[in-house]
Amino acid sequence: MLAQDSPFRPFWWGIGLEDAGVGGRPDVGTYGRYEFEDLPPVPFAMSGDLSWLSAQPEHGEWCVGEAPARELPELRSACARIGLALPPAFVRFMGSAQLQRRVRSCTACYVDLSRGPARAPAGDGYLVRFLADQQGCLYWYLFLTGDGRDHAVVCSSGFFDPLDYGDDDQPDEVVFCGESFETFLCRYWLENEIWFADTDHTAMPAVGAEYLSRYQELSANGHSVTG
Numbered sequence: 001m002l003a004q005d006s007p008f009r010p011f012w013w014g015i016g017l018e019d020a021g022v023g024g025r026p027d028v029g030t031y032g033r034y035e036f037e038d039l040p041p042v043p044f045a046m047s048g049d050l051s052w053l054s055a056q057p058e059h060g061e062w063c064v065g066e067a068p069a070r071e072l073p074e075l076r077s078a079c080a081r082i083g084l085a086l087p088p089a090f091v092r093f094m095g096s097a098q099l100q101r102r103v104r105s106c107t108a109c110y111v112d113l114s115r116g117p118a119r120a121p122a123g124d125g126y127l128v129r130f131l132a133d134q135q136g137c138l139y140w141y142l143f144l145t146g147d148g149r150d151h152a153v154v155c156s157s158g159f160f161d162p163l164d165y166g167d168d169d170q171p172d173e174v175v176f177c178g179e180s181f182e183t184f185l186c187r188y189w190l191e192n193e194i195w196f197a198d199t200d201h202t203a204m205p206a207v208g209a210e211y212l213s214r215y216q217e218l219s220a221n222g223h224s225v226t227g
Contacts, residue, residue: 001152003036006143006176007123010036013138013155013177014191015106020198021212024219030107030137036177040214042186043207048089050099052186056205058101062196064131065100065111075128078116078162084126084148089182094130103185106195108134116162117144121174127160141174142181153178 003010012034016027024038044052072094079086093099094113109131117126124146131140139159143152156174178184190211197204 001143001145001150001176001179003176003179005150006152006154007120007125008143008154008174008176009172011155011175011177012036012039012187013175015195017191017194017212017215020194022215022219025215030133030135033175038215038219039187040211040218042183043190043211044186046180046182046186048087048182050089050092050182050185053093053099053102053189056102056189058098059104060101062104062106062108063101064103064105064109065097067097067100069094069111069113071113071115074115075113075117079128079144082117082126084117084144086128086144087142087151087181089180089185090130090142093181093185103189104192104196105188106192106199110134112139114161118160118162121160127154127174129160140177140184143176151180152176153181153184 013031014034016032017025018027025034026032072091076086094111100111112129112132114129117128120127120143126144126146127141128144129139129141133139138155138157140153140155141160143154145151154174155177158173178187190205190208193205194208194212196202197208
């Protein structure tokens, strides 16, 4: 799904990258909300098989998960009952401990899969939670269109769940942050690896320098933090 086709405003909730050379990404706390249009493209072809992630090293610390999500079979059944199909890359990642150990989070986010879809507060679609901040600051969701033909990734400080919908159901609290699950995952993986390379001096991914260079060019002519 393209940003302009989403019922939610596009922003990127992420970590600051100013120390890594991106002036438009200052550190304003645990997360900043940055202009989505300033983001450079992800550096791999998005084929759905996560081959780019399979080629990365596994990690022993700060991984978003270390076991197949036990909620996945129940979630798939709940989605199938209302005619929704989960993206193949999403199913592959949630069912693989090896892939989850290749994605680190410097803010200690973790896989937190809901057991069923919740009605989205805007648009004809559903939300499926899959990633949570350790302190409950933010949650990331699949947005599945009601006709089952498209999806995106959205982020919100609100907690949406089919069993506990919560009080925070305002559409403005949900922002578009990824054209697909694989695209979101790639950007999330890479930006966290850049942070670890800059802060903990771990190895920078081969595509990291190019991503930073393109980001510097775009943000120099663009925007900064929006809130």
